[in-house]
Amino acid sequence: MNPYDEFDLEAGLDAAIAAAAEPDVPAPPPWRETRVVGKPLPRIDAYERVSGTAVYASDVILAGMLHAAVLRCPHAHARVTRVDATRARRMPGVRAVLTPDSPGADIPWYGGQKGPLSRLLDRHCRFQGEEVAAVAADTPYQAHDALAAITVEYEVLPFAVSIDAALDKNATPVLDGPGNRAGDPRVVERGDIASGFAAADVVVEETYSTATEIHVPIELHGCVAKWDGPSLTVWDSLQGVFPAQATLARALGLPIARVRVIGPYMGGGFGAKLDTGKYAVIAALLARETGRPVRLFMTREDTITSIGNRPGVKSTVKIGATRDGTLTAIEFRCIGSGGAYSAGGTGGVDWQPLDLYRCPNVRTVSENVFMNAGPERPFRAPGHPQGAWALEQALDTLASRLNMDPVALRLQNFTEVSQARPGQPRYSTTGLRECLTEGARTFGWDDARKAGQRGALTASARGAERGGAVRGGAERHAAERRGVGMAAGMWRGGAGGPPSTIIVRLLADGSANLNMGASDLGTGTKTVMAMVVAEELGVPLERISVEHADTGTTQYTGPSGGSKTVPTEAPAVRAAALAVKRELLALAGAQLQVDPATLSIEQGAIVGAGEGGPRLKVTEVQALRRRGVLVGVGIREPDTHGLAVNPFGAHFAEVSVNTRTGEVRVLRYVAAQESGRVMNLLTYRNQVVGAVTQGAGLALTEERVLDEVHRGRVLTRNLYEYKVPTALDVPPAPECVAIDPHDEVCNTAGAKGLGEPALIPSAAAIANAVADAIGVHIVDSPITPARVLEALARRS
């Protein structure tokens, strides 16, 4: 992996379709009955997480450890003309200072097509929050004192922090130019949209936009770095330790084998922690200079300006359909900005219009613009919620123009074929139809949609209102309008695929250890994988330990992201457990002098076929006792089915809108998801609940605001201004309908990814419910009270 390139989320998503050599051991048959997999089991590391004993990177305290802090450019665009750290270096507790003149400051950073675009500490700062200097001191307080004592002189340069400003003909290029367009637009086309629109009875066209969102994992970005002579160890808060290992080795000119990255617990990432950042290289440089371990955690403000974001996107959708709701053409144009260095402002946005619904004539155009703001970074289903926000609202408008139920409209255009992929392969399974019908049934969609009820309060809304009497009142009732809405979505990834190498060890007492490179982001990866081991080896979960996410002790895998962790790791874990099982049965067969093929494992014992057959406790297998361990290695082989593997979902929301205050509350929510096999119903539901919460944020509260007029700075640099949903902003009890299509071909675990697909339709479902309540679509996210009131004023 090239550390100077943004982690390419889309690379590998289609690995499932790649041709592959036949593996040595034939793939195991799909599970039919399972004993452990699928059950709603509490996570195996819940104790550590609720007791405070889990050690996150930010909890690592080493003897003699110093604390580092980073000075950042306060301007949207500036050139550093002078840095004077004389005073800072003399301050109490200060042990080292890095400036753009220090060794290592010129390490290349941010990859472009023609090489690096910037340096670790670069004098040319292209967005507010770029790194200028750093300090290591005995306490974090002293480090921050020292930052304040560094004098930096800047030549402030003209900036562009909006797409319009960046495209202005007089705009200063953010990079080398000319202009600020990041290459040619991506154009994808099939069929002929002109004839498609000509064949349509109804055509709708509308423009939508989503605000830029910030990831805001609650554990900040940062690490502890420590040298032992030529070897570097870094404890980092990451979604994957192996990309970080490669990045650090490359940046510091070390062999990969001399860099160890450790990160078994991490406090949230959502895409922002797929790889490490400048902070780790800075910490390593400071640690090398001082000969002491260095901790560097960014401030919350700095993560908001500098770590990355989900780019806001403006999309224009034009859809044509015949009377019966059959789509005849979709034209989709979008434009977005990946900020200063990343050209990926609209990556993934076009996938919903291209692949979700059957439509022979589609044209999408995606344009990207550079501007002086923090670079884009993959954020949970990159581009997809933005695309769904536009497409699903447009379909809602189309449904009402056709006088058709929104669910029926989507069912009418259901497809089993991935039209966006070359050769249009079938999906291994698609549960979209069941998500739509079962979701609607659970929600009570038909009743909720009955004429005469919309725009008024339903019984359930009244109930919720009574429950919330502390904040309500009779007057409030009169202003409340209720509405229901739905949306569907699919995730482009979710298939999983190589690489992953797993080791399972069976120990002398019959307990087991799972050794896995992958990080557990809180999705329950460790638990699900331990369940796979339990399933195959018959070892109870309490007797399985897991070590993971440590480049020094576990094996290579990609970062946990792209909703590919379960479909990547579970087949490899299964293969490793089966390797152990094969060896165990072979040894037992030799001991019992029977054919191993007649043996199986039942509750800690090896049993032969038939009544009164041989029976041997696992702990009585002599070879296991003698060796003390049996080791099985599992490798994630490529899938060879040639099918498209994608997860699907359909979401249903009921909202109330206060027409006096503009406030929107989500009262009720049903999310139906199809992600192949449900591996653990409890953590599955939790993923869906979490996605709905984040969707509510996109729909209602989250917006990074830049000062476009005066200084180009970020105006939402803290969590009061940048509003992550709180417990008061979410539906109190979202319901998850888990559709299991019994996918026996997608991979040997039968599971697809879940975390991202569950987010994709959520904001659009809420937006459609708001439109149902007030009779007008709010096309821009977030749906703030001000926007609701404006829309109502426009309507009347």
Place this chain on the structure above:
Amino acid sequence: MASSHDSDHKCACAGGLSRRGFLTSVGTGAIGAVATAHMASAATADAPVETIDAGAHVTVALLVNGTTHRLAVEPRWSLLFVLRERLGLTGAKAGCERGECGACTVLVDGETRYACMTLAVEAEGHEITTIEGLMHGEELGPVQRAFVEHDAMQCGYCTPGQVMAVEGLLRTTPSPTLDQIREGVSGNLCRCGTYAHIFQAAERAAELKRG
């Protein structure tokens, strides 16, 4: 234990610091920032106030999870910093150090409080409970058990703070309604979005606590 406090070390927790004043002294740490040794509250603002250098140390005795710890602190050090970095109690997390996220939530005299917005010197003379203090040896307390049962966590980084928020709520409101629970944890962000499971866990914890 409490007797070890100097009688003149009056804590101004109730009066509270203004948020702005706190930020000046702790924030990005302008040099020469001063903090008052005894954190005089607004009510005593007219009285002469002793000021000391940001870098100077004072001795405090902190009663944490039933044990008194005597240590030298800078007056500007937050309770969170002292708990984590000086006492090694890393259960309380740092998510913003500005009173925005709730990851640092602890109980001070049984009430939930952001440890990042509390100075260590302010906390003297008060009973501090961290997540480590909810354990009975290696056994989880009832709120923690309920969180496990209902999978009220994902990454787990906000979780100690959420557990403390629920613990604090149940100490004053043993049988909370859903709305009281939502209010009770509304100062604790969960970016993984597990709120619905936290609500269930809080209800279950109330049950477990009632026995």
